[in-house]
Structure formats: C-alpha cells, structure tokens
Amino acid sequence: MAQPFRMPVVDSVPKVADEVAVGEDLKFQRKWWMFERVIWSFFVLVLLCDLLGVFGRGWLAKAKRSTPDQALTLDYERVERSGSPSVMTLRFGPAAAHNGHIQVFVGNEVIRGLGARRISPEPATSALTDGGITYTFDSGSTPTIAEIALQPMFPGKHKIRIQVPGSEPIETSVLVLP
Amino acid sequence: MDTIIRAIVGYFVLLVVVRVLKRRAGSQLTPFEFVLIFLIGGIIILSTVDSDRSVTNCTCAVITVGLLHRVLSWGKARSPKLGAFLDGAPLVVIKNGEWQHEVVDRMMIRPEDVRASARAQGISSLEKVKYAVLERNGGISIIPKES
Amino acid sequence: MAFFIIARAAFGYLFLVLIVRIVGRRPGKQLTPFEFVLIFYLGGLTLTGMVGEEVSLTNAITQIITVALCHYLLSFLRFKSERMARILDGVPLVLMEKNSWRHETLVRMRIQDDDVMHTARQQGIKDLSGIKTAVLESYGEITIIPKKEK
Numbered sequence: 001m002a003q004p005f006r007m008p009v010v011d012s013v014p015k016v017a018d019e020v021a022v023g024e025d026l027k028f029q030r031k032w033w034m035f036e037r038v039i040w041s042f043f044v045l046v047l048l049c050d051l052l053g054v055f056g057r058g059w060l061a062k063a064k065r066s067t068p069d070q071a072l073t074l075d076y077e078r079v080e081r082s083g084s085p086s087v088m089t090l091r092f093g094p095a096a097a098h099n100g101h102i103q104v105f106v107g108n109e110v111i112r113g114l115g116a117r118r119i120s121p122e123p124a125t126s127a128l129t130d131g132g133i134t135y136t137f138d139s140g141s142t143p144t145i146a147e148i149a150l151q152p153m154f155p156g157k158h159k160i161r162i163q164v165p166g167s168e169p170i171e172t173s174v175l176v177l178p
Numbered sequence: 179m180d181t182i183i184r185a186i187v188g189y190f191v192l193l194v195v196v197r198v199l200k201r202r203a204g205s206q207l208t209p210f211e212f213v214l215i216f217l218i219g220g221i222i223i224l225s226t227v228d229s230d231r232s233v234t235n236c237t238c239a240v241i242t243v244g245l246l247h248r249v250l251s252w253g254k255a256r257s258p259k260l261g262a263f264l265d266g267a268p269l270v271v272i273k274n275g276e277w278q279h280e281v282v283d284r285m286m287i288r289p290e291d292v293r294a295s296a297r298a299q300g301i302s303s304l305e306k307v308k309y310a311v312l313e314r315n316g317g318i319s320i321i322p323k324e325s
Numbered sequence: 326m327a328f329f330i331i332a333r334a335a336f337g338y339l340f341l342v343l344i345v346r347i348v349g350r351r352p353g354k355q356l357t358p359f360e361f362v363l364i365f366y367l368g369g370l371t372l373t374g375m376v377g378e379e380v381s382l383t384n385a386i387t388q389i390i391t392v393a394l395c396h397y398l399l400s401f402l403r404f405k406s407e408r409m410a411r412i413l414d415g416v417p418l419v420l421m422e423k424n425s426w427r428h429e430t431l432v433r434m435r436i437q438d439d440d441v442m443h444t445a446r447q448q449g450i451k452d453l454s455g456i457k458t459a460v461l462e463s464y465g466e467i468t469i470i471p472k473k474e475k
Contacts, residue, residue, distance in 0.1 A: 025411065025416045026418075028411050028416055029415075029416055029418060029430075032415070033433055036347055039343075039347055040347070082377075083377045083378055154326065154329065155329065178329065178332075178333065184382050187382060188382070188385070191385075191386060191389065195389055195393050198393065199393060199396055199397075209345060209356065209360055209363065209364055209465075210341075210342070210345045210346075212356070212364045212368075213341060213345060213364050213367055213368045213371075214338075214341075214368075214392070214396065216364060216365060216368035216369070216372075217337075217338075217341065217368045217371055217372050217375075217392065218389050218392060218393075220368060220369060220372035220376075221372050221375065221376055221385050221388055221389055221392075222385055222389070224372070224376050224380045224385065225376075225380050225381060225382045225384065225385030225386075226382075227380075228380050228381075229380070286400055286401060286403070286404035287404075288403070288404060288410060290410070290417075290463075294417065294462050294463070294464075294468070297417075297460055297462070297468035297470060298462075298466065298468045300448065300468075300469065300470055300471055301470075302457075302458070302470050
C-alpha cells in the first residue's frame with residue numbers, strides 16, 4: 001500500500017479558550033445569517049405571488065379572449081398546474097349558430113397538451129379533423145355555454161387554438177407548471 | 179392480493195434504503211433524518227395502497243408489514259449474521275489515537291463529526307481521543323485517553 | 326416523462342434540505358411535539374408534491390432511488406469540500422467561553438441561557454461557573470465542556 005493505513009490524529013482547527021477545538025467560523029455564520037434573511041424574504045415573495053395567481057389558480061391567471069364577432073368567447077387560465085383539474089369555458093354568441101347547430105374546432109394542444117377530459121354538455125357529434133376535433137352541438141337558443149374539464153399531465157408551454165368555423169380562431173398560449 | 183405483494187416489496191426496499199443511508203457520518207438523528215425517513219416511507223405508503231384506500235386494504239397492508247417486522251426480528255435474534263447484515267456492525271474510526279483512513283474514507287466521516295461527538299462527552303479536542311467508534315445507528319462513541 | 330418523476334423527487338429532496346436548514350436549529354436533544362409537527366407536515370407535503378397521482382410501485386422506487394442518490398451525493402460533497410460542509414451542515418457556534426456569553430450568537434440563534442444550563446445540569450454541573458465552554462453544534466445540540474475534565 002502506498003499510504004500508511006493509519007495516521008496520527010492532529011487537530012487542525014483553531015482552538016477556543018486555548019484548549020477546546022471548535023471548528024467555529026463566525027465570518028461564515030454572519031454571511032449565513034444574511035442569507036437566511038434573504039431567503040425568508042424570497043419565500044414571502046413567493047407566497048404573495050401564489051396568492052395573486054402568478055402560479056395559477058388566482059386572479060392574475062384568469063384570462064378572457066373573444067373573436068371580433070363575439071361568436072366565441074374563451075375563459076381560461078393563463079397558468080395551469082399539472083395534475084390539477086380546471087375548467088375552460090367557451091361562450092357562444094349568436095354569430096356562432098348556423099342552421100341550428102354550433103360547431104367548434106378544438107385544437108390538439110387542448111386535448112392532449114392540456115388534457116381535456118370532458119366537454120359538457122355532450123356534443124351531438126364529434127369529428128376528428130386535421131389538428132384537432134370538431135364538436136357539433138344542437139343549439140336551442142343562444143347564448144350557449146360549453147365547458148371543457150382540463151387536467152394537464154405534463155409541464156410545458158402550450159399554444160392552443162379554438163375556432164368556430166366561419167369566425168376567426170382564438171389562439172393563445174397556456175403555461176403548465178409542474 | 180397485490181397490495182400484500184407491494185407491501186412486502188416496499189418493506190424490503192425501505193429496509194435496503196434506510197440501511198444504506200443510515201450511517202451518514204455523524205448523523206445524530208437530527209430532525210432532517212426524521213423528515214427524510216418519513217418522506218421515503220410516505221412514498222412507499224402511497225405506492226403500496228395505490229388507489230384503494232379502504233380500511234380493508236390498509237389493514238391488510240399493516241398486518242403484512244407487522245408480520246414482516248416480526249419475522250425479521252426473530253431472524254435477527256436467531257442469527258448474528260442476519261443481525262450484522264440488517265443492522266450493520268460498529269466500525270473503528272480512531273484507534274490508539276490514529277485515524278483509520280480506510281474507514282474514514284469509506285464512511286465519509288469528517289474530523290468535525292468526531293470532534294462534535296467528543297464535545298458531547300465533554301472532551302475538548304481530538305488529541306485526547308483514544309478510540310472513536312462509529313456505531314450502528316450512526317453515532318460516534320468516544321473513549322478518551324487516560325491522563 | 327420519467328424525467329419529470331425523477332426531477333420532482335430531486336427537487337423535493339433538495340428543497341427539503343434547504344427548508345430544514347433554514348428553519349434553524351433548536352437547542353436540546355429531545356424532539357418535542359413541536360418538532361414532530363414540523364417533521365410530519367414537511368415530510369408529508371413534500372411527498373405529496375413528489376408523488377402526485379402517480380402512485381405505481383415503479384414510480385415509488387424510482388423516486389426513492391433518486392432521493393437516495395441525492396442524499397449520497399450531498400454526503401460525498403460534504404466529505405470532500407469544507408465549503409460544502411459549512412453550507413450544508415452549518416458550523417458549530419460558541420455560546421460561552423471563559424465565563425462570558427457570546428451575546429450576538431445567543432440572540433441570533435434564539436437561545437436562552439436557561440437552555441445551556443439545562444444541558445449542563447444533565448451532565449451533573451451545578452452552575453455556570455462549572456462550564457468551561459458551551460458550544461451549539463451544527464445539528465442543534467448544546468455540548469458542554471466542564472471545567473474539570475476527564
């Protein structure tokens with residue numbers, strides 16, 4: 001063996017009271033105390049942001065988009081959390097109804113990215129379209145409201161697209177936090 | 179049925195993990211160790227019970243774990259080898275005032291850890307230590323030099 | 326996707342280390358009910374965030390292995406580097422030496438002289454004059470070096 005197996009014990013640490021060896025380091029400790037104050041302030045800040053909805057589920061996260069002809073208004077959350085259920089609301093205006101039906105195209109990002117679970121009320125038909133699903137509802141009288149129950153599975157930024165055929169699409173992005 | 183299997187697997191996984199982690203050098207069972215143990219245990223709990231949170235299922239799991247513990251305890255008492263395997267054996271860190279380098283490196287013990295244990299026994303510095311033993315539970319026992 | 330499971334476990338463990346470190350050391354060896362509340366609550370919350378809905382045995386084992394690896398990694402860093410050891414564990418602090426108190430330390434660590442005396446009494450020391458040095462260890466316990474040594 002290159003090195004001897006045993007080594008004599010020698011104290012290499014400043015001694016307190018000329019005898020007691022304590023590895024004290026007041027310089028470090030003072031820096032640490034300052035660090036603690038910073039961290040606690042940061043934590044308080046995080047909580048405030050959470051309360052305000054910066055991380056989802058709050059006032060700042062709620063958003064609303066409409067098409068110019070008011071055919072479709074979307075209530076959604078800008079920030080979602082993965083694994084947590086939420087609801088996206090689609091409001092249809094008079095311009096959305098054609099021949100007693102309301103059709104809406106919901107992009108794949110909403111279905112898979114945001115984890116759409118259910119759409120209520122039950123649509124009369126749903127058809128797989130390029131890039132998403134087109135739902136058809138019987139419209140009794142307008143305005144009508146449809147709700148999509150969401151439960152995102154993975155974190156990430158998702159660009160979503162919802163469109164009533166004949167009107168402009170609503171495109172926006174939703175951030176899903178872990 | 180599969181809850182019982184999961185309980186058994188989970189128990190042994192926990193045993194292995196806690197055994198491997200337990201001797202973080204100088205681990206005086208601070209609150210952090212408790213949190214860690216509780217955390218790991220909790221993860222296993224959730225996986226054992228899965229989506230069936232009924233009283234029936236949980237009681238079965240509890241009984242399984244209790245039985246396992248009983249069996250292993252009986253085994254430990256009967257067979258010292260099993261005891262050494264499950265609990266570990268004490269290791270000498272300082273012998274006759276000299277560091278046992280191999281042990282120190284393997285168990286990742288810092289001089290400060292031994293110093294702290296020495297202080298806990300009222301011994302003021304490492305030079306006064308004759309023997310230091312890393313116990314099975316992670317604590318370090320000090321035998322001072324006679325002066 | 327497995328990445329997120331591992332990432333959650335690693336983040337949970339590291340954040341826990343930070344929190345326990347920041348929440349501070351309490352003097353005394355016994356874990357009072359006060360501490361137990363903290364332990365169970367923190368542990369439970371962390372694990373709920375880690376696991377979420379994904380309660381399979383595979384996930385559980387993966388996450389436990391991740392936690393174990395992180396723990397081992399930190400232990401290794403602590404062993405190799407004095408700086409990491411100071412950051413991860415904290416340093417011992419002298420509370421009293423040569424019969425005088427270190428006021429700044431006492432105040433900042435929120436320790437009363439009674440806590441020190443309590444520990445001293447447990448070692449059979451009758452009063453303050455019997456203490457040579459009192460040290461607050463990095464893990465929270467107070468150790469006393471008595472004037473008469475073994």
